[in-house]
Amino acid sequence: MNILEKITNELDMLSKSERKVAEVILASPNTVIHSSIAALAKQANISEPTVNRFCRRLDTKGYPDFKLHLAQSLANGTPYVNRHVDENDTADEYTSKIFESTMASLELARKSLDANDINRSVDVLTQANKISFFGLGASAIVAHDAQNKFFRFNVPVVYFDDILMQRMSAINSRQGDVVVVISHTGRTKSLVEVASLAKENDATVIGITTTDTPLAKECSIVLSVDVSEDTDLYMPMSSRIAQLALIDVLATGFTLRRGSKFRDNLKKVKDSLRSSRFERKD
Amino acid sequence: MNILEKITNELDMLSKSERKVAEVILASPNTVIHSSIAALAKQANISEPTVNRFCRRLDTKGYPDFKLHLAQSLANGTPYVNRHVDENDTADEYTSKIFESTMASLELARKSLDANDINRSVDVLTQANKISFFGLGASAIVAHDAQNKFFRFNVPVVYFDDILMQRMSAINSRQGDVVVVISHTGRTKSLVEVASLAKENDATVIGITTTDTPLAKECSIVLSVDVSEDTDLYMPMSSRIAQLALIDVLATGFTLRRGSKFRDNLKKVKDSLRSSRFERKD
DNA sequence: TACATTATGAAATAAAATTTCATTTTTTCT
DNA sequence: AGAAAAAATGAAATTTTATTTCATAATGTA
Numbered sequence: 001m002n003i004l005e006k007i008t009n010e011l012d013m014l015s016k017s018e019r020k021v022a023e024v025i026l027a028s029p030n031t032v033i034h035s036s037i038a039a040l041a042k043q044a045n046i047s048e049p050t051v052n053r054f055c056r057r058l059d060t061k062g063y064p065d066f067k068l069h070l071a072q073s074l075a076n077g078t079p080y081v082n083r084h085v086d087e088n089d090t091a092d093e094y095t096s097k098i099f100e101s102t103m104a105s106l107e108l109a110r111k112s113l114d115a116n117d118i119n120r121s122v123d124v125l126t127q128a129n130k131i132s133f134f135g136l137g138a139s140a141i142v143a144h145d146a147q148n149k150f151f152r153f154n155v156p157v158v159y160f161d162d163i164l165m166q167r168m169s170a171i172n173s174r175q176g177d178v179v180v181v182i183s184h185t186g187r188t189k190s191l192v193e194v195a196s197l198a199k200e201n202d203a204t205v206i207g208i209t210t211t212d213t214p215l216a217k218e219c220s221i222v223l224s225v226d227v228s229e230d231t232d233l234y235m236p237m238s239s240r241i242a243q244l245a246l247i248d249v250l251a252t253g254f255t256l257r258r259g260s261k262f263r264d265n266l267k268k269v270k271d272s273l274r275s276s277r278f279e280r281k282d
Numbered sequence: 283m284n285i286l287e288k289i290t291n292e293l294d295m296l297s298k299s300e301r302k303v304a305e306v307i308l309a310s311p312n313t314v315i316h317s318s319i320a321a322l323a324k325q326a327n328i329s330e331p332t333v334n335r336f337c338r339r340l341d342t343k344g345y346p347d348f349k350l351h352l353a354q355s356l357a358n359g360t361p362y363v364n365r366h367v368d369e370n371d372t373a374d375e376y377t378s379k380i381f382e383s384t385m386a387s388l389e390l391a392r393k394s395l396d397a398n399d400i401n402r403s404v405d406v407l408t409q410a411n412k413i414s415f416f417g418l419g420a421s422a423i424v425a426h427d428a429q430n431k432f433f434r435f436n437v438p439v440v441y442f443d444d445i446l447m448q449r450m451s452a453i454n455s456r457q458g459d460v461v462v463v464i465s466h467t468g469r470t471k472s473l474v475e476v477a478s479l480a481k482e483n484d485a486t487v488i489g490i491t492t493t494d495t496p497l498a499k500e501c502s503i504v505l506s507v508d509v510s511e512d513t514d515l516y517m518p519m520s521s522r523i524a525q526l527a528l529i530d531v532l533a534t535g536f537t538l539r540r541g542s543k544f545r546d547n548l549k550k551v552k553d554s555l556r557s558s559r560f561e562r563k564d
Numbered sequence: 565t566a567c568a569t570t571a572t573g574a575a576a577t578a579a580a581a582t583t584t585c586a587t588t589t590t591t592t593c594t
Numbered sequence: 595a596g597a598a599a600a601a602a603t604g605a606a607a608t609t610t611t612a613t614t615t616c617a618t619a620a621t622g623t624a
Contacts, residue, residue, distance in 0.1 A: 015601080015602060015603085016602085017602075017603065017604095018602090033350055034347075034350075036579080036580060036581085037580065037581060037582090038579090038580070038581090041604095046603080046604085047603065047604040047605080048580090048581075048582085048604085049581095049582075049583080049584095049603075049604065049605090050602085050603065050604075051581095052581070052582065052583090053602090053603090062581070062582070063580085063581060063582090064346065064580090064581075064611090065316075067350065068315055068316075068349065068350070068353045071350045071353045071354050071357070072353050072354065072356070072357035073357070074354070075353070075354035075355070075357035085534055085538070087538065089538065090397065091397040091398075091400045091401040091404070091535060092397035094531065094534050094535065094538065095392065095395060095397060095400060095531050096392065098527060098530050098531050098534060099388055099389075099391070099392040099527055099531075102388055102527050102530070103385045103388050103389070106381055106384055106385050106388075107381075107385070109381070110377065110378065110381040113377060115372065115373040115374035115377060116373075118373045118377060119373040122373070137430065138427070138430060140426075140430075141423045141426045141427045141430065144422075144423045144426060145420070145423045145522070148419065148420060148422075148423065185559060187559040187560040187561075188558060188559055189558055189559060189560060190558070192560065214560045235431055235434065235530075235533060237530045240427070240526070241523055241526055241527065244522070244523055244526070245380060245381055245384050245523065248380050248384070248519045249376065249377050249380050249381075252367055252376050252380060253373060253376065256367070256369065256371065256376065276470060276471055276472070277467060277469040277470055277471060278469040278470075278471060278474065278496045279469075280469070297570085297571060297572085298571080299571075299572065299573095300571090318610080318611060318612085319611065319612060319613090320610090320611070320612090328572080328573085329572065329573040329574080330573085330611090330612075330613085331572075331573065331574095331612095331613075331614080331615095332571085332572065332573075333612095334612070334613065334614090335571090335572090344612070344613075345611085345612060345613090346580090346611090346612075
């Protein structure tokens, strides 16, 4: 439980003066943990009891207890937050911002995922006769990557990033087939149709998408990957990375389910690549 | 610097009474952070000033400051680290492990990147006549994604995940062309050769790879993405995600360099997709 | 043993946090 | 709009907590 997030979340439950306190804290939490209640009150231009009430409202026992929570939140590394790239950022600045935003998104995505749904997905994937991954645009590369991974498991797997091929494949699907449809927005018409077609043909449809979208409604299992996509630069960024991490999770679940003997098989696949590489000297 | 470790280290520099305090703290640090100096003194059967002196000896400003440090040390129990998936992990466990490992890798990768090299890369990319992205296996999807992004910039861009096409393309490259070669290991023979061919033909070769690899040696600019790939399951995981984040960085640098007018153009590309989507109701 | 050094705690002081309560501001209801 | 109720706020008092001071005790040293 990160108290900084909590402050952000409850910002509009707070009174005007309490909000002033919140703002001062959010602006420089690292200063606050070394300030007395009097110093903080002065900084925020409000009285000491207000600070105290603010702390209580956040379910802490008082100001010292609040500082403890704050210190702990800060200790957990820099809390990754979605920081927006600015026109005048140096290379170093925008690099840091993008990496941090990406990490923040992964954290968010992880929270939106439900272990039960993952379990069910792994279930149906391990029992599938055939697995298809569909995506368009940025999600196409996620489908591509999924094929790459599941291919190693020696199961029939295909991926399509072409609307027509997806449609045809969906129409030809049958019971026992698993169709994984990937879309961040969950609103791409043709993909929603493909999901619906596959379902009509009795395939199990797993959706990797945002909660409560038209696509989600068509799926047998929804793996919710909720990230706040930074659309400042009009390019999908964090969404596809969170989706890829989820593919890793599914692939891992798959191998764990199949047992250790199966993992020896994976090693063989990997070893077969060795001759195409330059040897390591160390 | 973890204060619990520090206490352990300095245990024999302490006086008899101070050591009593240390022992109480080490025994149940989680209780101590919620105790007053009086409570702790009583617990250790010594006086309050002794506790205070103990705190100062550990280079803290006093008891409250000491508690702050202690709280932070306790919170730091879960920084993002590469945790290995275990045979008996539940879905929830391996999901968390994979997401956390991914975040840890991103942190590592970010550290290995050099802002200067990124700047130079953005320089040559913005001035390129033609940009090619080459990758194989897991890195192929990174090249694929890069094409997806740079395509929006309305510059000639191609991607190949096929050895022969890569070779042909490299041989036909010329001055002013930029070839981006992506490989985590940096040891894939055919890719190293492609890099070398492109360089011989006066193209600028940017390598997205690990420091000090055969591939790195053939490149005009090396963007080091050092991650400790978890090879337990014999599948590339974090490496490709770190590479994708780097692609985001390059694409962002590109748009920033091109200025605000150019960004309007990106918005148009995005808007053109609208009709293919279901409308949002909210 | 006598002296110096260090360690310790009782009591005094200082600092910090909390509570109480009167005043102000905002909301709700005619 | 205006009165009544409710909520928010801060000044001052109180309480709690931490620190300093200083006298005494313990420990080491010649």
